[in-house]
Amino acid sequence: MSKAVSKKNLFVCLAISLVILIVGAVIFGIFGFNADSTAADYDSIVITDTLYEFRDDNKDNNEREQLNALYESAIEDAGFTVVDTCGFDSSMGKIWEYRVTGEPSAQTFVADIQTAIDNSEIENTDNSIITVSYHEVATQPHYEFIWRTAVGGAVAVVLLFAYVAIRFKVGMGVTALIAAVHDVLLTLAVVALLRIPAGATLVGVAAFSLLLSAILNLIVFGRMRSDFRSDERKDLPAREGVALSVKDSRKNVFIVCILLAVLCLCLGVVGVIIGFDLTSVMLSALMAIVVSAYSSLLLSPAIYASIKERSDAKRAEKAKYNYASEKKREKEEKMAEKEAKAVERKAPAGESN
Known part of the structure; x- marks a missing residue:
C-alpha cells in the first residue's frame, strides 16, 4: 500500500x-x-488604394472585385502564398494587408506586383493611386x-x-x-x-x-x-x-x-x-x-x-525523552521521600540520648 x-x-x-x-x-x-x-513573425504585403471608396462596385466591370482578384493573383505570381487577408479604412484610403509565406527576391517582387497592377485594364490603377509595400513583422x-x-x-x-x-x-x-x-x-x-x-x-x-x-x-x-x-x-x-x-x-x-x-x-x-x-x-x-x-x-x-x-x-x-525525564524525576522524588523519612526516624533516637 x-x-x-x-x-x-x-x-x-x-x-x-x-x-x-x-x-x-x-x-x-x-x-x-x-x-x-499571435506571437510568430510574419511577412506582409500592404496595398493602399486611395480611390477605393469612390469605385462603384455596382458597375458592370465591378472594379472592387476585379482589384481584389488582381492583388491576390499578382502576389501569387510573385511567388508568395497568401495565408491571411485583412482590410481596413484609413485617411489614405483602403488598405489591404496580405500575410504571406515564401521567399522571392525582396528587391524585385514589389516592383513586379506594382507593374502588374499598373498594366491592368482597370481604371485608375497607376502607382500614384495604388501603392504596394512589403513588411517583415517581428514580434518583440x-x-x-x-x-x-x-x-x-x-x-x-x-x-x-x-x-x-x-x-x-x-x-x-x-x-x-x-x-x-x-x-x-x-x-x-x-x-x-x-x-x-x-x-x-x-x-x-x-x-x-x-x-x-x-x-x-x-x-x-x-x-x-x-x-x-x-x-x-x-x-x-x-x-x-x-x-x-x-x-x-x-x-x-x-x-x-x-x-x-x-x-x-x-x-x-x-x-x-x-x-x-x-x-x-x-x-x-x-x-x-x-x-x-x-x-x-x-x-x-x-x-x-x-x-x-x-x-x-x-x-x-521527544516523547521518549520526556517520559525518561518524568521517570527520573519520580524516582528522585521517591528517594527524597525515603531520605526524609529516615531522618525523621533518627531524630527521636538522638533526642533520647
Missing part, C-alpha cells in the same frame, strides 16, 4: 520531472516556444510583462504556502509550495518539448496550472487531515497513513480532472472551427491537467510522507 509514497517512488518521480525539465529547458533555450499566430518579447507575471506568480505561491501551513500543517504548506512550482515549470517544459503553439496566452496556462495544482493538493491534504484525526488511522505509520488518504481522495481528484479535460476538449473543437490558437491553448491546458494530477497523486504524497515520517520520529523521540 505504501509503495506509492515510498522513498524509491519519490526518487523516480523527481528523476522523471528533472529529465523533462532539463530537456524542455534545452529545447526552449535553442528554439524557444513554438509561437502561434514582452519582457516587462513576463517579469510582472513571474512576480505575481511568486506572490501567489507564497500566499498558497501561508494558507496551507495555517489551515493544515507546515509540512503540507512546504509540499504545496514545491508542488506548485514543480507543476508550473513542468507544464511549460512539456509545452516546449511537444512544440505546442504558444503565445501570450501561455501565461494564462501557467496560472491555470498553479491554480489547479493548489486545488488538487488541497483535496488530498483535506482528506489526510481528516484521516489523521480519526481513531482508526491516527496511530498508523506515516507512509501507510498517507497512502490510504491518497487512495481515498483519488476519486475526487479524477472527477475534477476529467471535467476540466472535457471542457478543454470542447473548447479545442471550437478552436478548430474558429481559429487554431484556441485549440493550442486547450492542448497546453490539457498538459497542465495531466501534470497536476500526476503531482497531486504521486509526487506530493511522497514528499509529504517523507516530511511526516521525520516529524513523527522527532515527536516520538
